[in-house]
Amino acid sequence: MITLNLQLDQGSFGLDVALQLPARGVTVVLGPSGCGKTSLLRAVAGLQRARGRVQLPQGEVWQDDAQGIWRPVHQRPLGLVFQEPSLFPHLSVQANLLYGHRRVPVSQRQLGLPEVVALLGIEHLLHRQPEGLSGGERQRVAIGRALLTSPRWLLMDEPLSALDLARKAELLPYLEALARRGVPILYVTHALDEAVRLADHLVLMHEGRVQLSGPAHEVLNRPDTPLARLDEASSVVMGQVLAHDDTHGLSLLGWADAGPTGLWMGRCNIPVGAQARARVLARDVSISLSAAQDSSILNILPAQVLQRVDESASSVLLQLALAAPGHDVAQAPRVLARLTRRSVEALDLRPGQAVWAQIKGAALMG
Numbered sequence: 001m002i003t004l005n006l007q008l009d010q011g012s013f014g015l016d017v018a019l020q021l022p023a024r025g026v027t028v029v030l031g032p033s034g035c036g037k038t039s040l041l042r043a044v045a046g047l048q049r050a051r052g053r054v055q056l057p058q059g060e061v062w063q064d065d066a067q068g069i070w071r072p073v074h075q076r077p078l079g080l081v082f083q084e085p086s087l088f089p090h091l092s093v094q095a096n097l098l099y100g101h102r103r104v105p106v107s108q109r110q111l112g113l114p115e116v117v118a119l120l121g122i123e124h125l126l127h128r129q130p131e132g133l134s135g136g137e138r139q140r141v142a143i144g145r146a147l148l149t150s151p152r153w154l155l156m157d158e159p160l161s162a163l164d165l166a167r168k169a170e171l172l173p174y175l176e177a178l179a180r181r182g183v184p185i186l187y188v189t190h191a192l193d194e195a196v197r198l199a200d201h202l203v204l205m206h207e208g209r210v211q212l213s214g215p216a217h218e219v220l221n222r223p224d225t226p227l228a229r230l231d232e233a234s235s236v237v238m239g240q241v242l243a244h245d246d247t248h249g250l251s252l253l254g255w256a257d258a259g260p261t262g263l264w265m266g267r268c269n270i271p272v273g274a275q276a277r278a279r280v281l282a283r284d285v286s287i288s289l290s291a292a293q294d295s296s297i298l299n300i301l302p303a304q305v306l307q308r309v310d311e312s313a314s315s316v317l318l319q320l321a322l323a324a325p326g327h328d329v330a331q332a333p334r335v336l337a338r339l340t341r342r343s344v345e346a347l348d349l350r351p352g353q354a355v356w357a358q359i360k361g362a363a364l365m366g
Contacts, residue, residue: 001057002153002184006043008050015039015050015208023057025200026185028216030192030227036208037188041157044186045080046073056152079146079154079183083162085138087130093141094126101148110150110183119181120144120174136167140174147183154178154185160194172197176365192227196220196234196279197365217277221334223309223319228336233282235335237263237322237362241270250298251364253278255333261324264298265362277365282317284360285337289347291356299359304329305351308344316344320357335359 001020008015015036021027029037043050046062054062062071087096097113117123120140130138139159146154159175160168175198179185189195195202199216204226211226212219217236220227227233239255242262253276254262263278270276291300306329307319316339323332335357339349349355 003053003055004040004044006040006050006052006054008039008043008048010039013039013208015043017205017208017210019203019210019213021186021203021213022201023184024182026179026187026198027201027203028187028189028195028199029203029205030189030195030199031205031211032190035205037190037205038157039208040205041155041186041188044153045078045155046071046076060152077150077152079149079151081139081143081146081154081156081159083158085130085142087138087141087145089130091130092126093122093128093130093133096130096141097126097144097148100145101150104148104150108150111147111181113148116144116147119147119177134167135163136170139163139167139171143174143178147178151183154183156185156187158189159187160189160191192230192232192234196236217334221319221336223307223317223336228282228309228317229311231283233317233336233338235280235282235333237278237280237333237335239263239276239278239333241268241272241274241276241364243272244268253364255322256331261301263301263322263359263362265364268364270364278362279365280335280359280362282336282338284362285320285335286358286360287318287320287337287339287343287347287349288356288358292358295358297358297360299357299362301357301359303335303355303357304332305349305353305355306334307351308349310341311338312341314341315339316341318344318349320355322357325354 002023004019006017042048053064061069062076202216202219203213204211217238221235239253242254243252249267250264251268252262301322302324303320303322306321309317318337320335321329321332323329
């Protein structure tokens with residue numbers, strides 16, 4: 001685990017964070033502008049002097065005020081990627097990539113130029129100058145430059161916020177591939193869609209404090225968090241790709257003890273047998289008391305109501321377990337369903353009730 005215990009006072013703003021984070025995968029710090037996300041990242045990096053402790057696995061301490069330990073940023077083996085790529089304009093892409101790599105002793109190099117170039121799909125850019133690149137291409141080069149410093153931890157501060165939707169969609173698959181390389185990532189964003197797609201562990205922040213921290217699918221699937229109140233409130237279903245239906249352009253996601261069914265969605269390129277996740281919007285889930293036989297909805301799954309949260313006079317949020325009768329509810333995936341209060345009362349929906357979840361749409365992610 002990575003241990004963070006940091007405090008910082010900046011006038012009327014105060015940062016006070018105590019966290020235990022996994023030393024693998026992507027930890028996303030999510031929250032509105034001004035909540036302290038970037039201050040936390042800068043304090044971890046040593047760019048901003050906070051009080052407290054920063055410890056990585058194997059007892060590697062970057063900061064411990066109680067013991068008088070303080071490593072400046074250049075002595076912390078980390079990679080930094082910011083909103084703006086900040087490439088050296090007078091150097092080629094290849095020279096930018098190798099700038100930090102040449103300063104890493106050969107014995108400590110974890111990745112080489114060919115591997116990083118292939119990972120980020122930038123081989124055709126190596127001899128170009130930064131001014132001739134698109135925003136997404138510049139950011140990929142910046143990520144590659146950070147990786148080639150062989151960091152113990154990669155810190156990313158809103159790396160997609162300066163990109164339009166097309167460039168953002170272009171870069172997200174590379175970030176997903178990067179997450180599978182084994183270097184832990186601390187990823188700061190205010191965008192829920194990025195968190196849903198990338199996070200293994202999710203930290204919610206508000207006014208300099210941690211509201212909630214835990215595995216991303218558990219945090220996102222709770223009906224009692226600030227995220228659940230958003231119009232784009234989402235659940236994440238973890239599972240395994242079971243099959244592809246090329247005739248109809250579909251892929252099937254299943255999970256342990258799911259019974260005879262799974263979740264069908266648009267065809268993906270994830271191999272059969274590989275782990276994957278699906279995003280399900282709460283507004284795309286409806287409920288019936290019996291399984292419809294003549295519906296256009298592909299996914300009509302047996303479920304059980306777990307929790308009910310009354311959001312307003314007109315809206316209710318339910319948490320459902322996707323479990324067939326006789327199967328383990330405790331291990332079943334959770335999804336959220338946003339319904340009108342009138343519908344909930346008409347169906348007399350309550351915790352413990354067996355229902356059918358009608359899922360109109362879902363997006364499969366790596």
